Amino acid sequence: MIEEYAIVTAVRNDEASLVLERRTACGLCGQKRGCGNATWSKMVKSQPHEFTAHNAIHAQVGDAVVVGMEEGALLRSVFFLYILPLLGLMLGALLANYLFVNQFYVMLGATLGLLAGFFAARHWATAKGANGLANSHGYQAHILRQAEDGPLEHCASAPNVGK
Numbered sequence: 066m067i068e069e070y071a072i073v074t075a076v077r078n079d080e081a082s083l084v085l086e087r088r089t090a091c092g093l094c095g096q097k098r099g100c101g102n103a104t105w106s107k108m109v110k111s112q113p114h115e116f117t118a119h120n121a122i123h124a125q126v127g128d129a130v131v132v133g134m135e136e137g138a139l140l141r142s143v144f145f146l147y148i149l150p151l152l153g154l155m156l157g158a159l160l161a162n163y164l165f166v167n168q169f170y171v172m173l174g175a176t177l178g179l180l181a182g183f184f185a186a187r188h189w190a191t192a193k194g195a196n197g198l199a200n201s202h203g204y205q206a207h208i209l210r211q212a213e214d215g216p217l218e219h220c221a222s223a224p225n226v227g228k
Contacts, residue, residue, distance in 0.1 A: 109116025
């Protein structure tokens with residue numbers, strides 16, 4: 066289970082809107098010189114990330130919570146969102162190379178295969194059926210517990226908390 070700290074910004078039935086700030090892998094320890102993450106963070110100006118999660122613990126607005134998601138769901142998402150378009154690109158290039166002699170058509174086939182892979186991933190993610198990501202309970206984040214055991218100073222400045 067992948068876990069992250071967040072702040073509850075709104076509650077509707079058994080769903081809660083949460084906000085968490087994006088952090089780097091190292092957490093920005095404070096070292097400014099020689100650290101690419103600190104430089105990148107200054108350039109990008111990371112914004113807080115807002116999302117909804119299943120609220121089984123009935124957390125209230127302003128509560129600091131721990132949110133979790135299954136690793137398997139994340140790995141399947143990575144496959145469909147990264148590997149599937151890459152496979153489409155390679156298949157399109159190979160097919161065009163087999164059918165045509167001109168390299169322009171190979172590049173065009175690779176581009177069309179990449180786009181087909183993106184559309185296939187989008188269809189998978191937004192499908193309305195039982196197999197679609199939109200209706201799959203396993204792909205939704207869940208509030209696991211109140212966050213009493215971890216630092217939340219990165220969430221203290223989250224916008225719209227308590228509104």
